[in-house]
Amino acid sequence: MSSQPANSKGAATRELIIDRAYAIASREGLEGLSIGDLAQAVGMSKSGVFAHFGSREDLQLAVLDEGGRRFGEFVLIPALRKPRGLARLRAIIDGWFDWVRENQHGCLVMSAISEYDSLPGPLHDAVVARVQRWRSDTTRATQMAIDSGELRADTDPQQVSFEIFGIALALHHDTRLFDPKLARTQAERAIERLFAAHSP
């Protein structure tokens, strides 16, 4: 394990900046992330922070990427250790629900969806690509549960994926606006009903 030979300092502070930026953008959204605030949070000058990214947009893209990375690490990676089939699909959903609870005060990717869903540009494209990938991940996991015979053979995995997404959105919504505990219960009941409907 050679330590950090070449570009040590630059990359390190860049990571620090992104870390703080992630925290801010989780609360305020990527559009609410200003370089001035970020610089203050890191303890650097505006221009010092700015120099690490060619533009604010590049910074936002980097932060969005970090958000997706953390989400995947929290939700997908653990689920991939479960056996293919319903167990893994359930792990994905549980992880997702836990993620919503842990990030009660703002999920960066969720906010980004609303911010850029109808605002053309690189950010929009990056968000769409990310959500598309996530959706196809859950669709694939659903397909595996069909293949293993734990869901009926005539189940449409895209349809199930759509409904799971809806339940997660409602959970996210109610967690933030109303009662997190109640929302979680309702989301879990909805999932149970969904699986029951497609159980063989």
Place this chain on the structure above:
Amino acid sequence: MSSQPANSKGAATRELIIDRAYAIASREGLEGLSIGDLAQAVGMSKSGVFAHFGSREDLQLAVLDEGGRRFGEFVLIPALRKPRGLARLRAIIDGWFDWVRENQHGCLVMSAISEYDSLPGPLHDAVVARVQRWRSDTTRATQMAIDSGELRADTDPQQVSFEIFGIALALHHDTRLFDPKLARTQAERAIERLFAAHSP
């Protein structure tokens, strides 16, 4: 029907302003609504527009109100002409789905939810109150479908309401990010499954 005797001009331009503001905020969000842009859209001076509202926040509140009013007029009012029970509940859902189609490029209230869900203040409170009212409307309609015997007696109307909300959120989401037609089909299929599960 006395015409507009007293305060005619002021109220009229105020309505015009709110109408344009609604159009802008539907695309850009309430936070993206600036008085300068609005003034230009109305053909007035910034200060002229500003004078109609004590502050930007009051303007935003007025526009949010207008958004809620239009949504109610499009979705709820027609549904109230249907007989109580499943017919009315279905009318609410259909109207809602149509609303999402018609407002593909931005629904003001939906955007407002994301913008203010974790930003304390009068806007947050107004949004929460509005969504709460809407949710209780659908819960009440569901209850009527239970009372009429069209849904099973042991159906939890709040649970059904939660799930309808989730499906609508997923429809809204997929309509904007992916394929509107496919999303509509998936949403309708989800609704059918929901009703089938609670059908007596």
Place this chain on the structure above:
DNA sequence: GAAAAAAACGAACGGTCGTACTATTTTCCG
């Protein structure tokens, strides 16, 4: 340890924002 390279700073720019204040114009009422 000195030279080269990278990183961070500091000040300034042009721009937009919401708002306050004062003038001017338009509308309303007797």
Place this chain on the structure above:
DNA sequence: CGGAAAATAGTACGACCGTTCGTTTTTTTC
């Protein structure tokens, strides 16, 4: 029609924004 009242315009302010640029400090390399 004329005077009061309401509506609109005009201007200016302070604050913040992303970005640029030249300088200074820190790190890396030889």
